[in-house]
Amino acid sequence: xxxxxxDIAKAAEVSVTTVSRALNGYTDVNEETxxxxxxxxxxxxxxxxxxxxxxxxxxxxxxxxxxSGITRSSIKDNIAFEILCGMNDRSGELDYDLVLFNTTxxxxxxxxxxxxxxxxxxDGVIIMGIRLDDPYLQEIVQSSIPCVLIDIPLAxxxxxxxxxxNVSGAYQATEHLIRGGxxxxxxxxxxxxxxxxxxxxxxxxxxxxxxxIEYREEFIADGSFSENGGYESAIMLATxxxxxxxxxxxxxxxxxxxxxxxxxxxxxxxENVSIVGFDNIAISGxxxxxxxxxxxxxxxxxxxxxQMLVDxxxxxxxxxxxxxxxxxxxxxxxxxxx
Amino acid sequence: xxxxxxDIAKAAEVSVTTVSRALNGYTDVNEETxxxxxxxxxxxxxxxxxxxxxxxxxxxxxxxxxxSGITRSSIKDNIAFEILCGMNDRSGELDYDLVLFNTTxxxxxxxxxxxxxxxxxxDGVIIMGIRLDDPYLQEIVQSSIPCVLIDIPLAxxxxxxxxxxNVSGAYQATEHLIRGGxxxxxxxxxxxxxxxxxxxxxxxxxxxxxxxIEYREEFIADGSFSENGGYESAIMLATxxxxxxxxxxxxxxxxxxxxxxxxxxxxxxxENVSIVGFDNIAISGxxxxxxxxxxxxxxxxxxxxxQMLVDxxxxxxxxxxxxxxxxxxxxxxxxxxx
DNA sequence: TGAAGTATCCGAAACGTTTCCGGTAACGGC
DNA sequence: GCCGTTACCGGAAACGTTTCGGATACTTCA
Numbered sequence: 001x002x003x004x005x006x007d008i009a010k011a012a013e014v015s016v017t018t019v020s021r022a023l024n025g026y027t028d029v030n031e032e033t034x035x036x037x038x039x040x041x042x043x044x045x046x047x048x049x050x051x052x053x054x055x056x057x058x059x060x061x062x063x064x065x066x067x068s069g070i071t072r073s074s075i076k077d078n079i080a081f082e083i084l085c086g087m088n089d090r091s092g093e094l095d096y097d098l099v100l101f102n103t104t105x106x107x108x109x110x111x112x113x114x115x116x117x118x119x120x121x122x123d124g125v126i127i128m129g130i131r132l133d134d135p136y137l138q139e140i141v142q143s144s145i146p147c148v149l150i151d152i153p154l155a156x157x158x159x160x161x162x163x164x165x166n167v168s169g170a171y172q173a174t175e176h177l178i179r180g181g182x183x184x185x186x187x188x189x190x191x192x193x194x195x196x197x198x199x200x201x202x203x204x205x206x207x208x209x210x211x212x213i214e215y216r217e218e219f220i221a222d223g224s225f226s227e228n229g230g231y232e233s234a235i236m237l238a239t240x241x242x243x244x245x246x247x248x249x250x251x252x253x254x255x256x257x258x259x260x261x262x263x264x265x266x267x268x269x270x271e272n273v274s275i276v277g278f279d280n281i282a283i284s285g286x287x288x289x290x291x292x293x294x295x296x297x298x299x300x301x302x303x304x305x306x307q308m309l310v311d312x313x314x315x316x317x318x319x320x321x322x323x324x325x326x327x328x329x330x331x332x333x334x335x336x337x338x
Numbered sequence: 339x340x341x342x343x344x345d346i347a348k349a350a351e352v353s354v355t356t357v358s359r360a361l362n363g364y365t366d367v368n369e370e371t372x373x374x375x376x377x378x379x380x381x382x383x384x385x386x387x388x389x390x391x392x393x394x395x396x397x398x399x400x401x402x403x404x405x406s407g408i409t410r411s412s413i414k415d416n417i418a419f420e421i422l423c424g425m426n427d428r429s430g431e432l433d434y435d436l437v438l439f440n441t442t443x444x445x446x447x448x449x450x451x452x453x454x455x456x457x458x459x460x461d462g463v464i465i466m467g468i469r470l471d472d473p474y475l476q477e478i479v480q481s482s483i484p485c486v487l488i489d490i491p492l493a494x495x496x497x498x499x500x501x502x503x504n505v506s507g508a509y510q511a512t513e514h515l516i517r518g519g520x521x522x523x524x525x526x527x528x529x530x531x532x533x534x535x536x537x538x539x540x541x542x543x544x545x546x547x548x549x550x551i552e553y554r555e556e557f558i559a560d561g562s563f564s565e566n567g568g569y570e571s572a573i574m575l576a577t578x579x580x581x582x583x584x585x586x587x588x589x590x591x592x593x594x595x596x597x598x599x600x601x602x603x604x605x606x607x608x609e610n611v612s613i614v615g616f617d618n619i620a621i622s623g624x625x626x627x628x629x630x631x632x633x634x635x636x637x638x639x640x641x642x643x644x645q646m647l648v649d650x651x652x653x654x655x656x657x658x659x660x661x662x663x664x665x666x667x668x669x670x671x672x673x674x675x676x
Numbered sequence: 677t678g679a680a681g682t683a684t685c686c687g688a689a690a691c692g693t694t695t696c697c698g699g700t701a702a703c704g705g706c
Numbered sequence: 707g708c709c710g711t712t713a714c715c716g717g718a719a720a721c722g723t724t725t726c727g728g729a730t731a732c733t734t735c736a
Contacts, residue, residue: 002456004722015686018725021346032685047453051389051398052722055691060389062437070426076620081419088408092440097458099400099437102430117386120435186625256624282414286594299410319391342692353716356695366714393721454696 003044010225011040020061023048054121061161062097063087063309064122066113066136076227077123077253077281079298080129083150086302087126094310096123099312114137124309146312148305152195153321160308160320161303164198169294169326170203170304173276175247176292177330178211182246182274185213186237188258189250190225197222200250200278219244223254230254234261235320238273245273246334252277259287259333274334289332297324341382348380361386372470372493392459401425402460404474406467408438414565414602415591415619418467418635421488424640427463432648434461451477462647464501469531484650490533491659498646500639500660504534505630507664508541510613511586514630514666516549519675520584520612523551524575525589526596527588528563533558538588538616557582561592568592572599575610580613583611590615590622590631597625597671608673618667627670635662 005023009016014033022029022037054060065087069080085150086103092097101116113136115123122268128150130137140147141156148160177185187204190197193307201220208215223229230249234257237244249255255277257267269275277293304322310317342639343361347354352371360367360375368377392398404426407418429436437458451474455463466488468475478485479494486498503657515523525542528535546553559575561567574594575582587593592616597607607613607627615622615631622629644662649656 005724006722016723017686017688020686021685024724028684033684045450045453047456049393049459049722050457051459052691053691054726055387055389055393055722056724058691070423072423072427075416075420075423075637078413078416078419078620081422082413083417084419085408085410085413088438088440097437099435099441100426102426102435112383115383116383119388121387121389155733164501178620282416283621283624286621286625289626299413343694344692354693355695355716355718356714359715362694371714379727387692390721392696393692394694396721451709 004049005046007044008037008041008046009091011044019081021338056333059123060121060122061095061124062099063091063306064101064120064125066101066125066127066130075253077225077279079279079281079296082298083128083305085301085304086304086307088302090251090303091310092305094306096306096310104324111179114145117143117145123313124148125308126305127152131306132195132249133193144250146309148309148312150301150305155320158310158317158318160305160322162305162324163196164296164301165323165326166199167203169195169278170200170248170250171207172203172326172328173278173294174204174207175211175276176276176330177248177334178207179211180246180274180334183213184219184241184243185246185248186219186221186244187235187240187248187250188221188223188233188254189251190228190254191287192227197250203250223249223251223257225251225254227253227257227260230257231264232257232259233263235265238265238267244310245337247268247273249275249277252279252291255291255293256283256287257332261287270333270335276328276334280329287332292331292333293329295327295329300324341384344626346375346378346384349382350375351545354499365585366652390524395499397461398459399433400437400460401429401644402439402455402458402463404439404463404465404468407532414621415563415589415617417617417619417634420636421466421640421643424618424637424642425644426640428641428644429648432602432644433476434644434648436478452481452483452617455481455483461651462486464643464647467594470533471531484647486647486650488639488643493658496650498643498656498658498660499652500643500662501534502634503638503661505541505544507616507634508538508586508588510541510664510666511632512542512545513549513617514614515584515586515612515666515672516545517550518584518612518672521551522557522579522581522588523584524557524579524582525586525588526560526561526568526571526575526592528561528592529560532563535588542586561587561589561595562590563592565591565598567596567601569602570595572596573603578606583675585613586615587615590617590619590629593629593631593671594621594625597627608671612672614672616664623669630669630671633665638662643668 005016005019009019018029019037022034055244074080108140124146143161144158148156151163153161189201205215221233223233247258255275262269262273267273277291280293280295284293308318342555343354343357347357356367358377360372394397403417412418462484464486482496484496489501520566527539543553559571561571585596587596593613596613600607600611615629618631618633646656
């Protein structure tokens with residue numbers, strides 16, 4: 001058996017109360033006895049039982065993670081991973097542990113969001129990759145469990161959000177193309193149930209507007225954020241509208257698919273059509289041609305999300321919505337016309 | 339307050355004992371009362387308190403993860419991520435949750451491995467990315483906590499391991515180069531404190547031996563598994579030994595660095611020197627030239643590791659060492675000499 | 677000398693479960 | 707009418723902590 005506080009008490013010839021107080025750094029315990037207790041605890045290799053502890057103070061020092069991106073299909077665009085790294089680093093610094101919730105399995109999917117959190121006894125939750133039409137989202141809003149959402153700004157008590165400035169990012173991407181002399185610019189978006197898609201579309205339209213270019217619905221396609229979606233959308237757009245000389249893609253993965261798609265119908269990037277992506281995933285710096293894209297600081301998103309959540313948990317004032325800057329990184333996939 | 343078993347008992351006019359038994363599917367409770375209890379539990383939105391529960395049955399249904407690869411530096415080679423995906427999927431299916439241990443922070447680093455696990459009350463642990471000279475490794479061996487190691491086969495009670503067949507992988511890589519007509523083959527390895535490095539060196543030597551090619555110590559360099567390490571090692575090897583026409587790199591990231599390094603001194607891949615990597619990370623299929631490499635089924639490693647651990651936990655017989663096959667995937671980075 | 681203050685400690689309850697041990701009632705067989 | 711069996715249920719202890727409300731003894735000051 002592993003030693004308990006009781007064993008220490010016995011060995012030190014004091015009460016469990018005193019041991020508890022000594023261990024938790026209370027003042028009203030004699031320096032001598034405190035030293036003794038600490039020494040004995042060390043000798044016995046005592047380590048506290050978190051379950052018992054959290055049974056009475058209702059805190060567990062753990063954050064729950066509801067990440068839909070931790071799955072086989074999202075290995076290439078390891079956005080979830082980068083965000084996870086940031087969260088992991090910051091929560092470690094703040095002395096919180098992270099628990100991954102399994103939302104994939106059927107069994108778990110039945111459970112309500114709230115009971116999921118309650119059972120595990122997490123203090124708060126970070127959620128990402130959730131669709132706007134996901135029933136969980138409703139629950140989250142209603143439940144009083146503190147949480148921060150990645151990429152969905154919800155105005156509710158106890159919920160915060162962090163995201164990249166998507167409209168600025170999309171604006172920069174589109175404007176970059178326009179400045180390059182492009183007038184017919186297609187847009188491969190994600191899907192309608194993603195908040196970022198809505199925002200990126202907004203940025204795209206705004207840029208067109210500001211430069212007096214007509215917005216044309218038929219220049220838009222949804223690529224569902226997948227490589228294959230980008231592939232097919234690019235082919236579709238390029239064949240239906242051969243006047244298009246540039247494509248803005250709402251994700252790098254779709255951009256990479258688009259490059260392949262275009263190649264497949266005999267068009268090369270950037271000679272025939274220019275492309276700018278979004279995300280700045282690792283691959284985009286290595287593929288051919290390397291991808292001009294909008295950089296999202298994914299690591300930072302995770303880092304700041306963790307920070308915000310524990311700020312909320314520990315009663316500090318927080319600004320509930322954090323938007324990180326997006327930044328254009330120029331590489332080889334766009335051609336500057338004359 | 340969230341409802342407890344006591345509230346249900348009161349509402350159903352039975353004892354807490356009966357409620358507990360009904361909820362846990364014991365047989366000796368009347369169908370009628372059972373139904374009633376279940377209904378009431380549902381109405382009250384009851385969800386059990388795991389802390390209280392695990393206080394008495396000493397199981398938590400959580401697995402601890404000690405992953406050194408979850409950090410900012412390892413974003414490009416997202417090997418840890420793929421493994422994590424596999425673990426996450428399988429543990430979800432088996433109804434276990436995952437908790438990420440923070441081994442990075444100083445505070446945590448002081449804690450012993452055992453107390454780390456004890457405190458969190460995890461049932462078992464999966465460990466990866468640990469160096470052979472890490473003091474934790476000693477502790478792990480000694481502690482009786484069930485664990486499975488990724489890429490380190492330790493023959494101890496309660497510890498299992500899963501890894502790729504590294505010697506076979508390295509053998510295939512080297513042989514592929516030899517079959518391609520290369521006779522002077524350099525090897526950029528990781529570092530001496532990695533088990534996989536030892537094995538990959540073994541495979542490299544074996545292949546040379548089998549094909550009557552002299553093993554030359556000076557053809558070997560350590561690139562510490564980093565892109566930059568590969569870059570510098572490649573330059574070093576190629577300038578010191580211009581007769582080298584092929585390089586086997588113990589990781590794709592180093593291989594990619596090597597390609598850059600070679601380019602920097604005016605050599606192109608594969609025209610001047612051929613390269614084969616190891617891992618088959620996402621980038622290797624997109625970089626230029628695309629990388630011939632040894633495929634590791636990272637997802638599967640995680641999947642099987644989770645499987646093995648819960649097999650151990652639930653008392654099933656397991657074979658403690660699992661080796662997954664490595665597979666050559668041919669792409670553009672090696673040139674077949676006439 | 678006595679009262680008030682201070683430093684140090686302790687007993688017991690509480691947290692939400694599970695489980696051991698036992699009890700009651702009904703029923704069938706002899 | 708008694709006994710053994712079966713079906714169902716409850717009391718209470720236990721798990722390892724924290725915390726509330728004192729209690730004791732020693733010091734200090736008037």
